Amino acid sequence: MSTRPSNTAGFTLIELAIVLFIIALLLGGLLGPLAVQVEKRERDETRDTMDLALEAVYGHVLANGYLPCPDTDGDGTENRQAAATEPCSAASGTLPWKDLGVTGMDAWGRNIIYRVTQSFANKDNGEDFTCGNGGTTGVSFRLCSEGDIEILDKVGGDTIADKVPAVIVSVGKERPTSAEASTDEKENLDSDEKFVRRDYTNNFDDMVSWISPNVLRNRMVTAGRLP
Numbered sequence: 001m002s003t004r005p006s007n008t009a010g011f012t013l014i015e016l017a018i019v020l021f022i023i024a025l026l027l028g029g030l031l032g033p034l035a036v037q038v039e040k041r042e043r044d045e046t047r048d049t050m051d052l053a054l055e056a057v058y059g060h061v062l063a064n065g066y067l068p069c070p071d072t073d074g075d076g077t078e079n080r081q082a083a084a085t086e087p088c089s090a091a092s093g094t095l096p097w098k099d100l101g102v103t104g105m106d107a108w109g110r111n112i113i114y115r116v117t118q119s120f121a122n123k124d125n126g127e128d129f130t131c132g133n134g135g136t137t138g139v140s141f142r143l144c145s146e147g148d149i150e151i152l153d154k155v156g157g158d159t160i161a162d163k164v165p166a167v168i169v170s171v172g173k174e175r176p177t178s179a180e181a182s183t184d185e186k187e188n189l190d191s192d193e194k195f196v197r198r199d200y201t202n203n204f205d206d207m208v209s210w211i212s213p214n215v216l217r218n219r220m221v222t223a224g225r226l227p
Helices: 013-064 183-187 213-222
Strands: 092-094 113-116 149-152 159-164 166-170 194-196 207-210
Touching: 013 166, 013 207, 013 213, 149 166, 149 207, 183 194, 194 207
Parallel strands: 149 194
Antiparallel strands: 092 113, 113 166, 149 159, 166 207
């Protein structure tokens, strides 16, 4: 009787390597689309969070007559100076989510950035006289008041929106350091009055939304808070 091993008795090392290589290719092909789907879901979730936050900001100004100040110490509440007019401690910070009754973090667990035009957030009566005499009682701004925030389509590019009273930003899944950030991402991290909103790319995943000055005026007039 022959004792020669059968050629079909098992896999050779080469055959096993080929099988593993094929499996790796299949897994890679599946994981790529899955990662894209997961990130899309996270971005959709963050967009919903930001939309809800903006509605809460509109509700806050309708109820109180002024926009909320940013949270500057991480406790979820706005921070104001102890002055008579109680201006904000800073124009930029994070969303005062406790005051607004909303979630203050995006889908990646990072605080949502919030910047406000100071004159829209103080508790003093509006005294912008550029559109007529007299101020407004119980509202910190007037119909003619203008925000100081500008939204661009890229650094040095075209203006998407200007004279914006307030803006909120999620820095996306990959929050870069200052050295790693692209030029447009740096614009959203430098705490000044300019922000960039553009399409998602490999080097830009920020999400930017803002309070529309026209929508704000319309809601305040409709609610009888402004003449």
